[in-house]
Amino acid sequence: MSLHHKRILVAKPGLDGHDAGAKIIVLALRDAGAEVIYTGLRKTPEYIARVAIDEDVDAIGLSLLSGAHMELVTETVEWLKKLDGEQIKIFIGGTIPKEDQQALLDMGVVGVFTAEMKLLDVLAAIDKALTS
Amino acid sequence: MKTAAPQTGKPRRTTPSGIEIPAVATEAMHNGHLELPGEYPYTRGIFPDGYLGRLWTMRQYSGFGTPEESNQRYKFLLDQGQTGLSVALDLPTQCGYDPTDAMARPEVGKVGVSLSNLREMEILFDGIDLAKISTSFTINGTAAIIYAMYLATADQAGVPRAKLTGTIQNDILKEFVARGTWIFPVRPSMRLVADSILYANTQTPRFNPISIAGAHVRDAGCNAVEEMAFTLANGLAYVDELLARGGDLNGFAGRLSFFFYVHTDFFEEVCKFRAGRRIWARLMKERYRATDPKSCLFRFGVVCGGASLTASQPYNNIVRVAIETMAAVMGGAQSIFTAAYDEAFQIPTEESAEIALRTQQVIAHESGIAQTVDALGGSHYVEYLTDKTEEEILRVMREVDNYGGVIKAIEQGYIQRRIAERARQRKELLDAGERVVVGVNRYQREDQNGTVRELFKMDPKTAQNIVAKFNEIRDRRDNGAVERNLARLSDATPKDRENLMPYIVDCCHSYATVGEMVATLKKHWGEFREPTGL
8 A cells, every 4th residue: 555655634624523433544544654634623624725735735534424514525625726735635534425425526526435434445445546 | 159150162252342251140250249229329220119110211312403393393202202302403503603603604403403592492492391391402512501591491481490300411521532512621611511510400400400421432432331431530520620619519419410322232231331320329429428319329311323323224223222222221221312223324304213212112111121120130140240340440430540530631632542542443343344233244235325215305495594593683682781791791701709600591581692602701711722633
């Protein structure tokens, strides 16, 4: 796996406080060799996009379980565009209904992961998205 | 005569918390001295007659969208035989933002009902008799405000405060380590909790002003032992804070209540409750010298479901919740919320919510398990596991003590890191197939993820409607009165010996909003800074 030397920001946009999944991904990515920054809870899309650019990350992982994913992911994508950070890839984790998963992928998101996927599969998918 | 356990050649098996499971339990494995139900230290239950006098309260967590929509769902549930209400609030209300705030906008009305001011609460309880129905609010960061709003609602409806029954969760400590609806730093948050409990003791003697909750750390990854240990440790921190603020132990201890998850490992869950009840009673009597027996009673509600539910093959969740409900009953719960089978991925539909309630009713009225008190008491395995669970809980509590107590452990992120590590371990055991979950890593089939007959659809206009009503109230209320009440709250906040509750109640009466009250307190206290190191 080539997650070594990759820089990844894991973020919790909005007010959702479910952070178990985000933290599991932080720990797993770090063990896979990536440099990981975790924002903590309750961040705005603008803040997340700015941190991602300032920290020169390769990807942002957004964790969302409150049903506000469509709005918050759209805003994050828009902020990245506005701040010339379009090269930064976005992947999503959380409670995302099937019909929304495709819409998020259409928006340019590179992966949508749910709780029942295996961690190794999630890491492999992130790895693939970052090397392609 | 005591005999040794039979030896087996099988590899060691343990409960999910890591306690060894004997192939056959015997009398030699437990201490065997059991008091009767209703006798200190209450291993067998806090009431001599168990559920014979009164069944547990069936209380389904529910609420979404506008107060009107939630009011309708509550009336439906009450018509179906539910015996108490449990209000789910949206995240803006929980985190202290008005629906018009930029931070709130994407979340308005999503995971619960919006209750940003008294008008919304009046609508929520329209046609429901607050003197008769007990209501529980899962509210923490803004618990003092929502409780004050409930008092104001009762005042307006002419219901005497002393008649109110119900619960506010009001457990901020666990919000800092899981769930995350904190607002202020730890220490002023503790003051607000203590103020509301002490005020409630005088105003609403039948109301539980706190429900110290392990449920959320459990759902975030803890095992059953840690869930109970962290919760009891938090409970002690509240007792210390209340005593420091001049509370009388025998005055407040009897109104402290608790809240837990029940997952599917039946015996471990039953024994967790038996052990917790015993530890709490002993702590209250031996460490705090409680003299009123009521101060030692460990009263708790539970939720069945949560992280034990799966999005794959969701109908299996009905079976899981039934097993969990039986464990809650055998463990002696005072109130039970059964999650709906679709809750792993959506707000329950009316149909799934009804099946969840029916599950409790079948267990209550058909299974017969509530017909005798503590039917499992005296079982060698149950008593063995109760003893072992107690030892393990006390061990984890000592670890927190050795770190410097819960407040320090939370401020420095110690408990948060422990939970995150445990969550990852739990996930890895699942991925490796060592922890079997039917339909997920065993007997799974393609395309069975989140597939149900009926999908819940939120009215897309909900947020818009909430914001429109909110603006209307702000235009119609007496803004001079709001400003005066907020100013009085602001003046009282830096005075550490003042109880802030009367000021907050006045603010609510004048239709001040949650966001306005929180902003007033934030001016003095600032916000919690989350330790994000992992």
